Amino acid sequence: MNHQDRIRRLVGMRAEARLGGGQKKIESQHEKGKYTARERIEMILDEGSFEEYDMFVTHRSHDFGLEKQQYLSDGVITGHGTIDGRIVYIFSQDFTVFGGSLSETFAQKVCKVMDQAMKVGAPLIGINDSGGARIQEGVKSLAGYAEIFQRNIMASGVIPQISAIFGPCAGGAVYSPALTDVVVMSEKTSYMFVTGPRVTKTVTGEEISNEDLGGAEIHSSRSGVAHFRAGNEEEGCLLIRKVLQYLPQNNLEDPPVIECDDPIDRLDDRLNEIIPENPHEPYDVKEIIYSLADHGEFLEFHRYWARNIVIGLARFNGIPCGIVANQPQFLAGVLDINASRKAARFVRFCDAFNLPVVTFVDVPGFLPGSAQEYGGIILHGAKLLFAYGEATVPKVTVTLRKSYGGAHDVMGSKHLRGDINYAWPTAEIAVMGPKGAIEVLEGKRIAEISDPEERQKYIAAREQEYREKFANPYEAARYGYIDDVIEPRNTRFRIIRALQTLSTKKDTNPPKKHGNIPL
Ligand code: HXC
Numbered sequence: 001m002n003h004q005d006r007i008r009r010l011v012g013m014r015a016e017a018r019l020g021g022g023q024k025k026i027e028s029q030h031e032k033g034k035y036t037a038r039e040r041i042e043m044i045l046d047e048g049s050f051e052e053y054d055m056f057v058t059h060r061s062h063d064f065g066l067e068k069q070q071y072l073s074d075g076v077i078t079g080h081g082t083i084d085g086r087i088v089y090i091f092s093q094d095f096t097v098f099g100g101s102l103s104e105t106f107a108q109k110v111c112k113v114m115d116q117a118m119k120v121g122a123p124l125i126g127i128n129d130s131g132g133a134r135i136q137e138g139v140k141s142l143a144g145y146a147e148i149f150q151r152n153i154m155a156s157g158v159i160p161q162i163s164a165i166f167g168p169c170a171g172g173a174v175y176s177p178a179l180t181d182v183v184v185m186s187e188k189t190s191y192m193f194v195t196g197p198r199v200t201k202t203v204t205g206e207e208i209s210n211e212d213l214g215g216a217e218i219h220s221s222r223s224g225v226a227h228f229r230a231g232n233e234e235e236g237c238l239l240i241r242k243v244l245q246y247l248p249q250n251n252l253e254d255p256p257v258i259e260c261d262d263p264i265d266r267l268d269d270r271l272n273e274i275i276p277e278n279p280h281e282p283y284d285v286k287e288i289i290y291s292l293a294d295h296g297e298f299l300e301f302h303r304y305w306a307r308n309i310v311i312g313l314a315r316f317n318g319i320p321c322g323i324v325a326n327q328p329q330f331l332a333g334v335l336d337i338n339a340s341r342k343a344a345r346f347v348r349f350c351d352a353f354n355l356p357v358v359t360f361v362d363v364p365g366f367l368p369g370s371a372q373e374y375g376g377i378i379l380h381g382a383k384l385l386f387a388y389g390e391a392t393v394p395k396v397t398v399t400l401r402k403s404y405g406g407a408h409d410v411m412g413s414k415h416l417r418g419d420i421n422y423a424w425p426t427a428e429i430a431v432m433g434p435k436g437a438i439e440v441l442e443g444k445r446i447a448e449i450s451d452p453e454e455r456q457k458y459i460a461a462r463e464q465e466y467r468e469k470f471a472n473p474y475e476a477a478r479y480g481y482i483d484d485v486i487e488p489r490n491t492r493f494r495i496i497r498a499l500q501t502l503s504t505k506k507d508t509n510p511p512k513k514h515g516n517i518p519l
Contacts, residue, residue: 017055017072021096029096034167034189035233037077037094040127043237044090044164045081052079053112059103064136071097075134076106078113080122083241086249086256089117092127095167100130102173103137107144114151121250123160125240128177129167129190145172152179157352160247164236165190165216165226181349182243182301184228184236185216192219192226221304224342229304242299246313246320247353254354260318262294264496271488275401275426279471282328285310285360288400289323292316292492298323301346306338311346316358317496319503322350325360326411328401335407336367337380344383347391356394356499359412362401364433379518381410386517389416390509394502396495399423399473399482405432414481419505420498422491423473423482430470434463437470 001009020026020036029036035043041050058070075097080089091110093100110126117124133141155161156179163177165185169192177183177192185192193214200206200213212218220229230236248255268291274283290296293314300312307330314323324343326333350357366372366381388395388410396419397412408429412418423429431437439446442462449455469475476482486494509515 013056013072020073020075020094021071021098025096032189033232034095034129036096037092037100037127037129040164040166040233040237041077041079041081041090041092043234044083044125044127044240045088046083046085049081050079050090051081052077054078054109057105057109059105059134059137061103061134061137061140063138066136069098073097074103074105074109075100075130076102076109078109080113080116083244086244087120087122088125088244089113089120089122090125090127093130093167095129095131098131098134100167101132101134102130102141102144103134104140104144106134107141107147110144111147111151114148114155117159118151118155121159121252123162123244123247123249124155124180125162125164126176126180127164127166128169128173129165130173131168132171132173142172145176148176149179152176156181157251159250160244160353162240162243164233164240165192166233166236168210170194170196170214178225182228182240183219183226184230184239185219185226186230186233186236187216189233191215220302224302224305224338227301243313246299246315246355251352251354255320257320258315258318260294260315262317264317265493267489268292268492269489271491274488275424279401279428280332282332284329285325285327285333285362285400288360288491289314289325292495293323294318302342306336306342308333308336309339309343311343313355314358316492316499319496319499320355321499322346322355322357323360324357324412326363328362331367332364333362333402334364334367335381335384335410336372337375337377340377340380340384340410344380344387347384347387351387351391351393354393356396356502357388357391357412358495358499359395359397359418361397361399361403361408361411361427363404363407363411364402365405365407381406382518385410385416386515388412388418390515390517391417392505392507392509394499394505395419396498396502397421398486398491398495399427399429400488401426401428402433403427403429414483417507419502421481421483422486422494422498423477423484424488424491425473425485426488427473427476427482427485428467428471429473429476429482434466434471437466438462 078091161180162182163180174192191210191214216229219226298314310325310327414421473485
């Protein structure tokens, strides 16, 4: 074989590898409304930036006639490229080869890019579309999964890890995405579950479809497993690019600050009127976020899950920040189990990647009731408390309206190392709301009033008295728990100045192996 033949051989092998499991399998993939592993990589990365590793890897299995079925790349495409010019590592499972199932060599390829991403300090993107462990390889596949899990765990909080689910992801395979920072699922074509419908029926008798058991809708609105639900794969890829624009390459870097032409002192008079006069009337806290953030841009995480709290990424004068905000439009913005879990994990995500946390508070308290207590609201609420308390990133809190009871302490209060705490004049910061307080303090006296009209009058007067004394920001400001009471329309400027002031903040936690967050 002369040199030209050798080059032709290389070109031929590359072409063969690019075909994965073959043209027919590619067509079948397209017929299902899915892209191939390589097409997905092209959609996510900057054009022409992908550099592939291990294209010539094949499996080493000799069981079940597998030795006669060899495909270059062995069911997963791996390598690195760039997103907006910044390096990322990527693996993309190829369903056209043995249903994207994981073999020993497949796992080694994934581990190689994970290891390199850690050494280089660059984000890792995993695209999942797989039938799980390659059944013919038995225990070697299980070992391969565990090797990946171990790397996900070590990389957690060091480099951003993002998972796209664009097809099946079942059995233990779900735990790799679950260990990553962000999970994006495509509507209709993806599903995730530990146990699929067939086994579910055998064990519990329950009959349920893939979609209803673990589709994008379920995981983005019921379980909270998926942060984003994308209408299609293109949208999913764009979302991943967008998330990374806010994040540093690793935990030792600051998030990328960009030039901002949205004036920092932009006033918004509408904010002076956004809080309704009636304390029980809801409003949309996202209107406030859109008004304050640069160019009104807010990338919301978990839009459909635990909607009583809003979380996501935005920029203030070009500085990427995490936002946490109670949402009075859902359950009056109360903290319940899911809201606590959602916000707690997000605050830790921000802290891990040096994103300042800006918190907007309008919380009537924790949701009462046996369902919440039996479900462990004590532990889940404590997670949020823990997350805020251990976070060392800049923390700026703005109390918009209600901030009652334990929920006041939790939501980025001064006492959990809140750095700069503002309140609007509409803030009500107290141990509990006027109604509850009067019931406790005056219950016996109220019961003694037999005339219903008199009783109502008495209650209203006492509630008014309480509201005037406690349902305002000045009692807290008197003790320095609130640094300043600010005019709502000027909030953007005050937040930006706070973040600029805090940009050199240094804070630490005592040396320890790790805390014992109430998981
Ligand atoms: C080997 C597999 C495979 C697997 C699919 N294939 N899954 N080969 N190991 N796990 C092959 C199929 O045999 C088929 O090959 C091709 O991939 C495409 O699969 P289809 O079934 O034709 O595709 P589709 O109808 O779209 O169904 C997809 C599927 C189904 C729902 C994922 O293939 C399926 O149920 N697979 C098995 C899932 C499973 O039980 N996996 C093991 C889970 S246990 P041909 O040659 O016919 O085209 C597990 C443990 C992990 O993963 C533990 C980690 C800790």
